[in-house]
Amino acid sequence: MTKFILKRCGIAVILLLIVSTIVFLLVHIMPGDPVLLMLGTDSSPDPKAVETLRQELGLNNPLVVQYKDWMFHALQGNLGNSYSEKIPVMQSISSRLPRTLELAAVSLVLACLIGLPLGVLSALRRGKVSDLVMTTGASLGTSIPVYVLGYLLIIVFSLNVFHWGIQPLPSSGYVDVSKSVAGHFQRLLMPAVTLALGLAASIMRMTRSSMLEALSGESVRALRAKGLPEHVVIVRHVIRNAFIPVVTVIGLQMGNLIGGTVLCETVFNWPGLSTLLVKAINQRDYPLIQGCILIMSAVFILTNMVVDIIYGLLDPRAR
Amino acid sequence: MSEPLLSVENLTMVFENRHQTFPAVDNLSFSVKSGQTLGIVGESGSGKTMASLSVMKLLPNQGRVSGGKVMFEGRDLVPLPEKEIQKIRGKEISMIFQDPMMSLDHVYTVGYQIVETLLIHEKMSREAATEKALQLLEAVGIPHPKRVFRCYPFELSGGMCQRVMIAIALSCNPKLLFADEPTTALDVTVQAQILDLLRQVRDRYQMGIVLITHDLGVVSDIADRVIVLYAGKSMEDAPTDIIMNRPAHPYTMGLMKSAPRLEQQVDRLYCIEGMVPDIRDMPKGCRFCTRCPLADDRCRAEEPDMVEIQPGHFVRCHKPAVEEGKG
């Protein structure tokens, strides 16, 4: 088992190295000159100033040298300085990363709380009306785009269109926990729910099909033949087997959440990594782009590594 | 005096969907005594598996028992609620299935799965159950029981898994064991070992065994009585050596003749022409009339009853092969 875990860690490290190289290359292939953007594009800038800035930023060095420099610093934790914000990249990212992580984690937990039980139930009640309702709900959940759902929720809960007795939720912004716990969670709720609903739908479908497959296997018949009560058969054996592939899917979704929350963050004005990345790309802020993607990849790889290890714990065949 | 342990009377089992109902088992009757082995022989579609599943009420969702009685130790199992049947399954009546690799749960160790059965049915501590499980593993001929106890099913061979299944089935000293094609997925040499094991177990515990198979050879090896099924109905019911050497029903005779035999060398095998009729398309008279070499108009129009042509020998046929000088 330990060997299994160590192997997974080793793979994670190698992946990280590969990803960072690819990111670096891609970023530098992109059209658009950061120097020009920084000096202003309306007037043709003074060539001397351009040259000086270029030299300063090390953009005249061959690509390999630039890569080496960046790598060297990155391994020490220094991802360089952002061109646009003039502050170290690490600082930019570290102020935003926890928020994105929080949003992702809460959404995922909510999605599991909704999706997993519904998936199990709809598999057990297959063919009945309740199953039909749940499956249709799942289809809706995956088809409604995040921005539609987000704005819908804002309309209903923030603008108080229905004039419910409850207090309307603030629709945007971010309040730190240290300042106001209630305010923080109030603002977290809607974006988390928006993301969670779409996720819950795909988790539910995955769980349902995995359960159905486990239920139709011969082993269920043999388990019942042993005289095990139905609930033991379902909980101890069927669910245990069915959840194994679902765990992988959930892990992958976590990765999506880290980088794919742009729309949600935009709708709710949630200051996370995704919006930072989009801004950086628009401004050709190389260090910031590289830094963001690197950190996102690191989180993704780490999560998958954890998922792999959990998979190994759950399924003895994988070890 | 030997009261039958299990007596199935006129059992009918059907598959249902919203539009139609198809009988998979039609008016089947058979009985088993303690210490006796009954072989149920039939090809695919004969209903043999469904019949045995009906006894323990392990039918798939679309199936249900629509008629008949299943008398076990004087009680009719058919109307029993699920909770009562669960007490019987695994404790009084056990079942082992065809593919042991598919029947065991690969996520739990072998030992856990045996202990689980014991804890459900008997009042004993986990330590006592573990001890008993180790004894069982040894009794079924598994070498290094302590090591195998901690193994997962996928780490073992097919033969070992089947032994584990037998250990699980025997754990609560059942009175009756159903074995559904227990050796079909195994190699010939392993098959011999498993059949030998079943024989020992039967003799030691005086259990009744119902062996379901399509392999006449297996049945001749271990069964005392044989009942031959075709398309959901019983065709012949007799002691084993009569079925093997002097069968009366044309289907049984056909089966015996179509199997290649080691001692003989023939050029062409005897063939039962045609195929089993579709469940929706059963002939009006005898089920076998579409393929029977002896079929006549009466066979096609009128379904024969199960008749005792000799003491202990029952046939469902208008034209059974009758011994000279008798019947």
Added chain:
Amino acid sequence: MLDVRNVTKTFPVKGGMFSSSKKGVVHAVDNVSFQVEKGETFGLVGESGCGKSTLSRTLLQLIPPDSGEIYMDGKNLVDMPKKELRRQREQMRMVFQKPFYSLNPRRTVREIISAPMMIHRHYTKREMQAEVERLMDLVGLSRSYIDRYPHEFSGGQRQRIGIARALCLKPKLIICDEPVSALDVSIQAQILNLLKDLQKKFDLTYIFISHNLSVVKHMSDHIAVMYLGSLVEVAPGAELYQKARHPYTQALLSAIPDPGAKKKDRIILTGDIPSPVNPPKGCRFCTRCAYATDRCRQERPELKEMGDGSKVACFLYDKGGENA
């Protein structure tokens, strides 16, 4: 017609993505040699894991062997250039074990049977149609089924489709890999009779592989018994049954429950088949053999002629005469 010499095939068992050291080697086929005459049926018997399927695939060069030669009509198939191999392949075909899995579920019967024609030569549509119909008649399938899909057929019918596909392009040699194991007894008889009829009609040569000794004996002229990658006995069918020499063959024969036969003394083998990754050093069978001696555990016996057309690989018969 077919001369197989010293064919060996091993599969390495690696320790995972990062370890370059091999955990072991699976000796799937170990120095196997035999000859098949034109027009006869050569049977190959063995239990699961003995390597018979791997051997059949090496014969067709689907898996190239590590070493050895395979002569088909005098030409060595191993290391043959691809173009020539393709032409050779037209004459050597295979019928597979599981009728359900060996047919492409998304293709109609017509497409399945005519696939070889489309790959190997250029036929017109009309020619292909005529040929497919002819083949369906030969195997006893109604022509009306030509546009149906595999899942609409029973096991026996699917196997007939497989046989029709194998007959396409008029091969000389057909390898039947467990063609009837998945079928009911009455259907099995139909298919076996069909195979025999076709053999007579077209002067085909068969290699018939199965774990069922009764079926193999019924079909074959010569039978080879395989255990853990090597041949332990080769003999004419009747000889094998009456005078089985190798202890493994004897155990196989006695393990077969034969309906109607008298109750016999079983030779019950102890233990399971050893893993093909770590076969015993000497004779492969020594761990389960009742007659094993020290020599058996140290040395591997070779297949030796016994004088009456059979060959055995066992030290019990080493003096040339019969001992056991």
